[in-house]
Amino acid sequence: MLFLLLVAGAVAWAALTPDRYVAGSAEPGTGLPVVADGAAAARAVEQVERAVQRRDPGPLAGLGADPAAQERLDAVVANARAIDVVDFDLRYVEETSPVDADGRWRAEVEVAWRFAGYDRDVASTETSVDLVTDEDGTRVVALAPVDGSGPGAGRSPVWLTGPVEVASSPTTLVVQAASSTGPDAEAYDARADRAVAVVERVLTGWDGRLVVEVPAGEAGLDAALGVEPGTYGAIAAVTAAVDGAPTGSPVHIFLNPDVFGQLQAQGAQVVMSHEAVHVATRAPSSGALPLWLLEGFADYVALRDVDLPLSTTAAQVVEQVREDGLPRTLPGQAEFATGATHLGATYEAAWVACLVLADRGGEEALVDLYDAVDGGGSVSRALRADFGWDEADLTEAWRDRLDALAG
Numbered sequence: 001m002l003f004l005l006l007v008a009g010a011v012a013w014a015a016l017t018p019d020r021y022v023a024g025s026a027e028p029g030t031g032l033p034v035v036a037d038g039a040a041a042a043r044a045v046e047q048v049e050r051a052v053q054r055r056d057p058g059p060l061a062g063l064g065a066d067p068a069a070q071e072r073l074d075a076v077v078a079n080a081r082a083i084d085v086v087d088f089d090l091r092y093v094e095e096t097s098p099v100d101a102d103g104r105w106r107a108e109v110e111v112a113w114r115f116a117g118y119d120r121d122v123a124s125t126e127t128s129v130d131l132v133t134d135e136d137g138t139r140v141v142a143l144a145p146v147d148g149s150g151p152g153a154g155r156s157p158v159w160l161t162g163p164v165e166v167a168s169s170p171t172t173l174v175v176q177a178a179s180s181t182g183p184d185a186e187a188y189d190a191r192a193d194r195a196v197a198v199v200e201r202v203l204t205g206w207d208g209r210l211v212v213e214v215p216a217g218e219a220g221l222d223a224a225l226g227v228e229p230g231t232y233g234a235i236a237a238v239t240a241a242v243d244g245a246p247t248g249s250p251v252h253i254f255l256n257p258d259v260f261g262q263l264q265a266q267g268a269q270v271v272m273s274h275e276a277v278h279v280a281t282r283a284p285s286s287g288a289l290p291l292w293l294l295e296g297f298a299d300y301v302a303l304r305d306v307d308l309p310l311s312t313t314a315a316q317v318v319e320q321v322r323e324d325g326l327p328r329t330l331p332g333q334a335e336f337a338t339g340a341t342h343l344g345a346t347y348e349a350a351w352v353a354c355l356v357l358a359d360r361g362g363e364e365a366l367v368d369l370y371d372a373v374d375g376g377g378s379v380s381r382a383l384r385a386d387f388g389w390d391e392a393d394l395t396e397a398w399r400d401r402l403d404a405l406a407g
Helices: 002-016 038-054 056-065 067-083 185-200 217-226 265-280 293-304 315-324 343-361 364-375 377-385 391-406
Strands: 085-095 104-115 122-133 135-143 164-168 172-178 210-214 237-241 251-255
Touching: 038 085, 038 104, 038 122, 038 135, 038 185, 038 364, 067 085, 067 135, 067 164, 067 172, 067 210, 164 185, 172 185, 172 251, 185 210, 185 265, 185 293, 217 251, 237 265, 251 265, 265 293, 293 343, 293 377, 315 343, 315 391, 343 364, 343 377, 364 377, 377 391
Parallel strands: 172 210, 210 251
Antiparallel strands: 085 104, 104 122, 122 135, 164 172, 237 251
């Protein structure tokens, strides 16, 4: 009971004191406990907001005594200028960690932004900021720290984490962490530009706006997407809503440079084109689609004009059929999990199903099928309307194709 009373007393004292310090440290020269002043933190966050909105780091000049922090925040302002960030809003929410011995603490903020010319919608998410409170006041020293990744910790947008390189064309934008290894932003943008052309050959109604974000590495990718560390460790690229919202959010491609950079040129282009299909079809909001159709269609478009034999593009599923026999059903959701075994074979199996459909009814019918199911129609109804098949007919034809490929 004594402990609870002491805690209650500390909370009451925190509510009454006007000081700006964080519980757990001491006010310089007094030895007394200190508390966070949310109003001071909100003002510090507002300074960053104004600096980004005005493209002017002047409001952050008070960081002169902390060159590293000044450099990080100046970089964010420069990023906003290079990318043309608009609709930017930053709002302090609450303290999320106690102060350390140096007066450093962490808080949650809400951030909103849009990349002008490429995003129609505004992204809005929670992220973290690092602050320092000392005799000079409270100030933000870092935005969106990468070590804040994981469920409940919000997201760390690439352009807020530090310096970035930017490359663009009229239809593509690449935002790459300056510390990222592998190709430079111009090389990624060239692949993105080719991906737009690949997709537009099939999806002629797409407006061709494609944004690619390249974090510093796997940890940066996890932080940007707000997932547990290691979630996308073996994945080259992910297409996702920037803020995780199911609808009404920008959809970007996020690369894992640790994996993407190991791909050969043709493989890298196929991956980029595959992800561009997901952007064009807003796949993150396509909850009605079975994954074999969503992923198989993306591979169909990406591989449509690739001059490689089926023995190469379907090599993994052919090997699996030879070892384990023909699958009984089209790939289900569990088989597409990022940690699933034979993931490459699963993607190839889905692609073969779409090849079978295109051979049966033509490419336009395949596109119509995708659109119909994406719009909420049933697979069975769309198959009957466009192909004269039911799902059993498709499965049988697909198994026959896999059997022929396996020889």
